[in-house]
Amino acid sequence: MPLLRADQLSKRFGELDAVDRVSFEVREGEIYGLLGPNGAGKTTSISMLCGLLRPDGGKVLIDGRDFWSDPQAARRIMGVVPQEVALYEELSGRENLEFWGRMAGLDAAAARQRAGELLAALSLADRARDPVKKYSGGMKRRINLGCALLHRPRLLLLDEPTVGIDPQARANILEFIRGLVREGTAILYTTHYLEEAETLCQRIGIIDHGRLHAEGTLDELQRRLGDTRLFVMEGKLDGAAPDVWPGFREQFRVIQQSERQLVVAATADRDPADCLKQLLALPVQLENVTLKRPSLNDVFLQLTGRELRE
Amino acid sequence: MLRTLLAKDLRRAWRNPVPWLISLGVPFLITALIGMAFGPASDGGLGRIKLGLVDEDDSALTRMLRGGLNQEEAGKYLEPHFLTRAEALAQIDANKLAAVVIIPKGFTRDYLTARAPVKLELVKNPAESIHPAMVEEMTATLVTGLNAVARNLQADFPEWRNVFLDDNDTSLRAIGRLFESAGDRLDAARGYLPPLVTYEKTTLAQQKTDAMGGGAVRGIFAYLQLGMAAMFLLFMADHAVRDFYRELNTRTLARYRTLREGLLVFVTGKVVYAVAMVLLGAVVLLGGAALVFRFTWQNPAALLTLVLAYALFGAGLMGFVAALAGQERHADRVNNLLTMILAMAGGCMFPLEQLPAFVRDHLAAWMPTAWFVSASRGLQFGGGPAWPGAALKLAVLGGLLIVGTAALFRRRLAKGVR
Numbered sequence: 001m002p003l004l005r006a007d008q009l010s011k012r013f014g015e016l017d018a019v020d021r022v023s024f025e026v027r028e029g030e031i032y033g034l035l036g037p038n039g040a041g042k043t044t045s046i047s048m049l050c051g052l053l054r055p056d057g058g059k060v061l062i063d064g065r066d067f068w069s070d071p072q073a074a075r076r077i078m079g080v081v082p083q084e085v086a087l088y089e090e091l092s093g094r095e096n097l098e099f100w101g102r103m104a105g106l107d108a109a110a111a112r113q114r115a116g117e118l119l120a121a122l123s124l125a126d127r128a129r130d131p132v133k134k135y136s137g138g139m140k141r142r143i144n145l146g147c148a149l150l151h152r153p154r155l156l157l158l159d160e161p162t163v164g165i166d167p168q169a170r171a172n173i174l175e176f177i178r179g180l181v182r183e184g185t186a187i188l189y190t191t192h193y194l195e196e197a198e199t200l201c202q203r204i205g206i207i208d209h210g211r212l213h214a215e216g217t218l219d220e221l222q223r224r225l226g227d228t229r230l231f232v233m234e235g236k237l238d239g240a241a242p243d244v245w246p247g248f249r250e251q252f253r254v255i256q257q258s259e260r261q262l263v264v265a266a267t268a269d270r271d272p273a274d275c276l277k278q279l280l281a282l283p284v285q286l287e288n289v290t291l292k293r294p295s296l297n298d299v300f301l302q303l304t305g306r307e308l309r310e
Numbered sequence: 311m312l313r314t315l316l317a318k319d320l321r322r323a324w325r326n327p328v329p330w331l332i333s334l335g336v337p338f339l340i341t342a343l344i345g346m347a348f349g350p351a352s353d354g355g356l357g358r359i360k361l362g363l364v365d366e367d368d369s370a371l372t373r374m375l376r377g378g379l380n381q382e383e384a385g386k387y388l389e390p391h392f393l394t395r396a397e398a399l400a401q402i403d404a405n406k407l408a409a410v411v412i413i414p415k416g417f418t419r420d421y422l423t424a425r426a427p428v429k430l431e432l433v434k435n436p437a438e439s440i441h442p443a444m445v446e447e448m449t450a451t452l453v454t455g456l457n458a459v460a461r462n463l464q465a466d467f468p469e470w471r472n473v474f475l476d477d478n479d480t481s482l483r484a485i486g487r488l489f490e491s492a493g494d495r496l497d498a499a500r501g502y503l504p505p506l507v508t509y510e511k512t513t514l515a516q517q518k519t520d521a522m523g524g525g526a527v528r529g530i531f532a533y534l535q536l537g538m539a540a541m542f543l544l545f546m547a548d549h550a551v552r553d554f555y556r557e558l559n560t561r562t563l564a565r566y567r568t569l570r571e572g573l574l575v576f577v578t579g580k581v582v583y584a585v586a587m588v589l590l591g592a593v594v595l596l597g598g599a600a601l602v603f604r605f606t607w608q609n610p611a612a613l614l615t616l617v618l619a620y621a622l623f624g625a626g627l628m629g630f631v632a633a634l635a636g637q638e639r640h641a642d643r644v645n646n647l648l649t650m651i652l653a654m655a656g657g658c659m660f661p662l663e664q665l666p667a668f669v670r671d672h673l674a675a676w677m678p679t680a681w682f683v684s685a686s687r688g689l690q691f692g693g694g695p696a697w698p699g700a701a702l703k704l705a706v707l708g709g710l711l712i713v714g715t716a717a718l719f720r721r722r723l724a725k726g727v728r
Binding site (some may be wrong): 089091100104129 | 311314318321322326327558561562564565566567568569570571
């Protein structure tokens, strides 16, 4: 049974469909990545999943039970790491951890002990007494993560937890998250970083304009583009019209087209050399043709018509 | 839970004390500046008024008036200089005198023959404000007194004229007889002389304050500090309650809501925090003022109860307006403006008696600041409304506003306001 299940979740803000019938589930010991650009509906989805917003439609099931049938029980199971650093800057790292531990229902002694464990696990024990305002961005992010773990949640919702920090700090946080998964924690991880989704998440949902366009493992998503090869043609392509090239549409699917670049995928499992010969014979002036495995960005591009980095 | 929330907020305030120190420091500064403006503070008070007296009449009566200025009681407050008109005006120009009172030639004759109303000339030093105004008040009081005497002792005036005008019987024995007779009549008419009775009452109340450790000139600091405290405690309540918005902006409130159901505890925590900060502020402002300006609060327990009720009101009002405003920026503007209006119309900055008639007669009665200021000043100086009634009104209003604040915030957050 999944620990978290979003079932046809919807939320409107005025005329805007911020989230439109989104469904997915997260199982124990799994990292599910929700990948999409800013404004795609990731944070609104998380807000509904953790009870900050009530959905206009659909349901949230936590451990098989409707969130709103017993919100406090649902909250005991989950920890939430907001996108912003939600800490008291005047307080020390230890004081923040202990305070949020108390808010999560721990008594003073338990909160103190758990704060000590987390400070050690997050490699912050030596800075535990310093006020958070004196921490680096990476250290703040680590404490921000730790504040959601005081009550040992079985389900962790992480809303872009590595935004705005350097690669080294990001690597540390990702490694810490992998450790949590090894201990059996189920994680919903939203991000707009492709490499994070590719390297961290077992399953990925691609969300844009409030809609979940596709989900699956990285392999499953890549296979949506037809086998495992993409051909990238570069040259003078401003007048190119693939629709009128004889037999082209039967052999290839256009993934992306611009004045300088045409990206296509073979529609069937064919010899790449044959494909290359066919492409070089097209009535356009090509300067370069390369062959590559499709990336998550290519999948996103094919699904939404735009690049994730736009 | 409430204790944990309160401890967290107090710790944050302790680590970032600047906004609180400003709210605590400014009232002291204003009180000190206004207090000192009343005169040099060698004895901590107003200082003696440098008064020029020009006696152009030079009669036995005016000589007695001049002599009275050097008597013990008058000598405490006045430093009289007996000069000619030219000398006096020159000293005013040189900023050496606060004011000059001129007794014009024929004053005694006019007075005792009732040919004309009592007339004294007053020249005020335009470079000073407080001392000349006080001389003007004293002169007006003297004129009122002389007129009252004239009205009531008309029958004795022929004998007075004999003594003071005709120069045929100016012996001390004759003057003594006149004063004895006049004293008897004034004693009998005491209850029918409103201006004189009024002044006498004020003097007795002041003597009581002196006896209890305040001192006449110290009273002004207590009076001012109560008004300043009423205003700045509202600013402190505002700053504490608006922490709700800071928690909203830094997303710590969102984090709280991912852990706890409902907002009542959180809002109550902020109100308790605001009340605690106002109480601490009151202890510093009022207790500190008593130490710094060397006066004694007459009824500290009642004053503390009044402050507690006022803190509830302040937290409730500022929270309610902040919840209505919807954003910290708006709440900041509205609350500052509201505090200033409440302070002005409630008599925090100026005595209620000096406010415009409409404000004094129609608005002040509805101003919670006026309830607090009048009751607390009443505790210190006598008069004013009864403090238990004022405290009850403040506490009830504060409680209602707090309930309204929680309801408004809950409704806003349910709508998804970030």
